[in-house]
Amino acid sequence: MRPTTLARLALAGSRTDTLRVVLTAASAALATLLFVLAAAVATIPHLGDSSGGSETWARQYRLQVLVEPGLRPGVIMALALLTIPVLALAGQCGRLGAPARDRRLATIRLAGATPGQAVLVAAAETGVASGLGSVAGLALYLVGRRVLHRPDADGRLLLPTDVVPPAWALVAIVLGLPLLATGVAALLLRRVAFTPYGIARQVRRRSPRVWVGLLMGIGVALVGSGQAVARWAPDLPDWVLPVQFFAGVLAGTCGLVFGTGWISAATGRVLLRFGRGPAALLAARRLMADPWSGSRVFAVLLVGVLFGAGAAGLRAHIMTIMAVEADSNRWSAQAQGEQYLPDGRADFHATAFTLVDGVVAVAVGLSAAAMLVAVAEGIVSRRRAYASLVATGVPRRVLARAALLQALAPAVPAVVLALTVGGALARAFGDEARSGGYDNTICVGGDWSACEEPGSTKLVEVWVPEFVRATPVPFAHLALLGAGTLAAVALTVAVGLLFLRPATDLTELRAV
Template identity: 55%
Template sequence: MRPTTLVRLALAGTRTDTVRVALTAFSACLAVLAMLAAATVIAIPTFHDNGNNRSPQYRNALLAEAGLRPGVVVALVLLTIPVLALAAQCARLGAPARDRRLAAIRLAGGTPPQAVAIAATETGMASALGSVAGLGLYLGGRQVLHRPGADGMLALPTDVLPSMWALAAITAGLPLVAALVAVALMRRVAVTPFGVVRRARTGRPKPWPGVLLAVGVGIGAAIFPLYRRFEGLPSALMLLLAFLALLLATVGTVTGTGWISHWTGRMLHRFGRGPAALLAARRLMADPWSGSRILSALLGCLVFAGGAAGVRASFAAEFDLREEMGRQDAAARGEPYYPQDTDFYFRAFDLINVAVAVALIVAAGGLVVALAESIVSRRRAYAALVATGVPRGTLARAVLWQSLAPAVQAVALALAVGWALSYGIFHEVQASGPVVCTAEGCPQGPRIVRSVPVPLDDLALYGAGAAAVLLAVVGVGLLFLRASTALEELRV
């Protein structure tokens, strides 16, 4: 198949296909902007100013302080996770019509690899359009936002530019990765002249995600004892262990949603009352992995949010202990006490909170697309239930049960796992006690050790925000239910 023919077949379709390509390109554009912003922060040069690593040309301490810039980079990278998940969900929009088009191509003589290549080219081309648009917006935004103040200081790092290799890798790498992911996702798909058949998983989910969770949390809990035991260990190794712990715990949480959905369905089937709960139970038991596919971005954000809440609680406990010891020390010396300004430390955590909030909003868009697609794809089954006398209200309650029952448990698990990771590393704070001077001198005060409290307020806030997002998503998804239960859908 010639490349021009491949591109023409990939971009052909109806208005739904056009919307799918546009949404995928928009998601890729947002992801490229976030990654380019992170690369820009990494490229900021650092100068040694009286022993401090700083970049004095920036007005914001989060950019000027070299020690705070990794938090900014992590927040920007965090934003790419739900955006990429949104792109994956948008790629499923209008899938039945695309499946029929691929089946027609197979009926006309196309081979299975050619059909897969057409689907992958569509995703890759849409991502390439979004990547180029994102690069253009980034380069244009640098010129528009480059506004030095009267003191010559900048609000944003518009004076630096990542290397050409970094720009090329980000711009060209995202479409390539998107195309490869599209090919990987179709490994369980058989494109035949009679339609597209997806080989569904059989059997109940295995509990191996719990092993990943235990290993990830265990590695996180071992980092601090290793650091105290072997003081000569390089910091890069500690960061690698922390990243490995976060990765394993996040994968275990996301994939564990299938196990949660399966057992939630079993409990609903055993103890549920009413047709709505029983319908939701059978659906959860029939396809327990749909939750992990739909909630992956949201749960990944919540694991990070739980960890950030734990780290923030650790900083707050340490500053409170230092201030208490400082006041006692000043009182013992008979000197006034001047508290330390720690606001700029917490501004970094505020930035992470903003990133989590934006990520939740973007993840909500992906959830809406996924829920709407799942309702539309099962419209014949819903229409058949309505035709046999099942009220639409019962179906709406069944969708509500199916969406929220496993999701609420998964949200609580994600927050608990994120907090457990941070608590394993930052579970206690230490400070020197007040100095008491005697005739023999002024010996060092005793070492005070306190445990970091559980940040219940922050965790409850994140949980309430995730619950509100889930309720809003289900409410929007139910708007598609009435159109999908029309009796005419029996002939679709």
């Protein structure tokens, strides 16, 4: 099959197919923009003062997270993690109008195409849409870089608009994202067989297993043992502890993601046993019949909740450290007869974690958008079943309650579990902060020039008392994150139910 023919068949279709391509391209453009921004931030250390060196502060920026080299990896990681819900949104957009696309591919098979060519057409649609979106994302970055390049009165910039990622990085991002999307689409279609008379899907019959949840415990153990490993083997290479921490976070995240299917199946069994009313029984049967369908996108939402909970716990720990150090510094200032002046580090860290909270909120919002597409696609793809239920006398409000229960019933325990795992990962850094407990030389009166004179009696040795504070559990922050996530899920399902009335029209019973 020639490339031009492949592209024409991939982009053909109705208005729904056009909408699917546009949404996929928009998601790919946003993901490309985030990757390019991360690459731009990674380029900053090569600039700086004339003294050079990787530790040179880039004082041409206003944001401290861009000025200090030690804070830039956190910005890069945040941008990279933000692409996860964006890519999940792209994957869900690729399923919009899938039944009509499957019928079109079956027609192509009837015209003489091989099964491999049919799969290639379906995967090429995602690849072409992602390629167009990647080019648009790069163009948006280049235009935005010129528009936002506005230095202030001191010549400082808000964003790294004075740097451009290397050409090889831009090429890798613009070409790599469509290739990745095409490969993932082909992988997801491995269980689908296109025939001239329709499609056949190999449904996963094996029920989810709970053993994957052990990964969460392994992840918490790896992160929690980091301090003990550092004390037991202080001569370890510098890369060991970061790798151990990354492996722990990855294990905890994978355990949560792979465990969502089991949570859905278990919730369905509980609803079937204790639920009352037709809506609860319908939701229970759907959760038990296919626990993986709703958990695929919901798992991405839980990753955002996990990182948000971890950031909240880490924020509480760092702010406790700042408070203990402030207590120690205040005591030293009073012992020298000086007025204590805060150094502003606590405000800086609070601002940095506020930015992290904003990133988590954006990730949750994007994941909710992906869920909206999934809910709408699920209703449209099952429109004949819904229409059959309405024809037999089932009220539409019962179907609406069943869809709402199907989304919220597994969401509540899953969000609680994500908050617990994220909080436990942050708690592994320590549950208290200490400062002081050492001898220190102070200058009574604070005039060091007088204290350093020969025979001065103002220079004295004192014992700085040890200050200890327990790290509080940020229950209010965690409750707000959990309630906001559940509200986003409920709002998403409520908006998706707008597709229920047209999907339950009795004329759908005559649809092919």
